[in-house]
Amino acid sequence: MKAYLRLFAPLAVLAMVGLALADDSCKKAGCSGCCGSAVSTHTTATASLGEAKCPVTGEPVSADASIAYKGGKLYFCCPGCGSKFTANTEKYAAKANQQLAVTGQVVQVACPLSGGKLNPATKTKVAGVDVCFCCNNCKAKLAKADPAKQLEMVFGKAFDKAFQPKKEKKQDKAA
Numbered sequence: 282m283k284a285y286l287r288l289f290a291p292l293a294v295l296a297m298v299g300l301a302l303a304d305d306s307c308k309k310a311g312c313s314g315c316c317g318s319a320v321s322t323h324t325t326a327t328a329s330l331g332e333a334k335c336p337v338t339g340e341p342v343s344a345d346a347s348i349a350y351k352g353g354k355l356y357f358c359c360p361g362c363g364s365k366f367t368a369n370t371e372k373y374a375a376k377a378n379q380q381l382a383v384t385g386q387v388v389q390v391a392c393p394l395s396g397g398k399l400n401p402a403t404k405t406k407v408a409g410v411d412v413c414f415c416c417n418n419c420k421a422k423l424a425k426a427d428p429a430k431q432l433e434m435v436f437g438k439a440f441d442k443a444f445q446p447k448k449e450k451k452q453d454k455a456a
Contacts, residue, residue, distance in 0.1 A: 330342060330344055330356060330384065332383055332384075332409070333356055333380050333383055333384050334376070335356070335357045335358040335359075335362050336357070336362075336366060336373040336376035336377040336379075336380055337357060337358075337362040337365050337366055337373055337376075338358055339376075340358040341358065342356035342357055342380075343356065343357070343359065344356065345360075346358065346359050346360045346363055348363050348366070348367065350377060350381070351378070351381060351387075351446065352387075352446030353381050353384075353386035353387065353446055353447075354384075354386070355377050355380060355381070356380065356384070374436075374437065374440075375432050375433050375436040375437040375440070376432070376436070378437070378440040378444070379409075379410065379432060379435075379436040381444070382410045382436070383409055383410055385447065386446065387444040387446055388444065388445055388447050389412060389413060389443055389444055390445050391415075391442055391443045392413070392414045392415035392416075392419055392443065393412065393414070393419075393434065393435045393439040393440070393442070393444075394414060394415075394423070394434065394439065395414075395415050395416075395419055396442045396443070397415030397416070398415055399413040399414070399415065400413060400414060400415055400416060401413060402417075403415070403416065403417060403420045405420060405423070405424075407423065407431050407432070407435045408428070408431065408432045408435070410435075412435055423435070
């Protein structure tokens with residue numbers, strides 16, 4: 282019996298470790314999403330503000346220059362860019378929406394092209410954000426476009442049907 286345990290106990294441990302590693306894709310920070318549930322948060326991976334770019338200039342943003350936007354905060358390199366954005370929101374909307382995704386303020390809930398259910402096998406990077414599609418046809422349409430067009434396809438007018446503001450966890454009133 283002891284010889285049996287010495288032989289098979291290490292194999293059992295290796296099998297358990299292997300199973301844990303096989304499911305690692307769903308244990309990424311912030312993942313509750315395109316790895317299988319209805320809501321993807323890979324698009325909202327906790328990015329530092331340092332990774333965000335001003336939608337007006339493309340420069341790094343400052344925490345001191347922001348405005349409320351689509352249920353979140355939109356950051357700029359300086360207060361002057363906030364004024365330029367407000368004066369012509371439509372011109373900068375795709376880059377602003379992309380910033381909401383890269384800073385983790387929104388979650389993906391649908392395919393940006395069709396509005397369909399997300400398929401985790403279609404995940405790809407778009408402007409630094411993990412994005413899922415409903416099918417490989419939608420993914421292929423995106424792949425044919427240049428990077429500027431890809432940004433517009435995912436974060437332009439389609440943004441409102443594919444992304445929602447991230448809901449904050451409710452805090453206990455006693456806390």
